[in-house]
Amino acid sequence: MSELTHLNAAGEAHMVDVGSKQVTERSATASAQIRMLPQTLTLIVSGGHKKGDVFATARIAGIMAAKKTSDLIPLCHPLALTKISVELTPDTDNSCVHITATCKLAGKTGVEMEALTAVSVAALTLYDMCKAVDKAMVISEVKLMEKLGGKSGPWQAEDAAI
Template sequence: MRSFARSAGSAPRSEAVARASKLSHLGRGGQARMVDVSAKTPSERKAIAEGRVVMTAKTLDLVLAGNAKKGDVLGAARIAGIMAAKRTHELVPLCHPLPVSNVAVDIEPERKPPSFRVRASVKVTGPTGVEMEALTAVAVACLTIYDMVKAIERGMRIEGIRLLEKRGGRSGHYRAQE
């Protein structure tokens, strides 16, 4: 059986190895590895992420009225997002376990388009950032909203999950363009 070193459209191995030197999760040969953060000085870090669950106005109104069959959709989504942030290292390979000091998940209804905007803020004092924790919190909160309402509307869309802002660490401050 033949083995392919690269897929169609990917860069030759030498180019991939050259790019790998800029990626902290890749070793010299391009193999995935967990970054050693033991020598880093812990500092305060914060990340904010957002995403949306787009649905019909009828479904949005049903959730806001508290009439979903599975119960408190937004409360369950908040708790799911918080739990997910704390367990990100179990879900994302090579992600460090971090003692997060704060996780806040806010869910706001929007009328145009009818949707719930989910925003998560995560803080830690540690050797590495919490961007993945904030993104994971948003993704799982959005999935929870979908799960709890899918019997009413299967055509909902989860979209726009992105990092809005991060502070702290060697790379400094980042803020997404609107």
């Protein structure tokens, strides 16, 4: 395991200097899920929610969140993202929604935090829009699935030993 890069020799937090790094194509994909009552999922999928299109709102929230990651997470670099996709897939068998986000750029630092922020905020938005009918929803399994590019090269979740 490598050293923590956001701490200096005195143990103080600082933003990593990426100025000398090479610009490379980078991408990251993260996922999350939100479990809910079957009738809540039916309400969302049928379009019968009085607040409107829950999936569209959550997708936009996830995209906006990825763009604001450096404002939310200390020490994250502001990035010029070239692509953000947020997909929401209902799973009626398990009464949940699977959320996946992919962020891309050509830059000097990775986009893992942006993808993780996107899925987290999309899930929180689903919760917010549906909490009046289902306060017991559970957001879980927020994780990085894959990252590509950069000095460390490709990484996939199945490669990790947790």
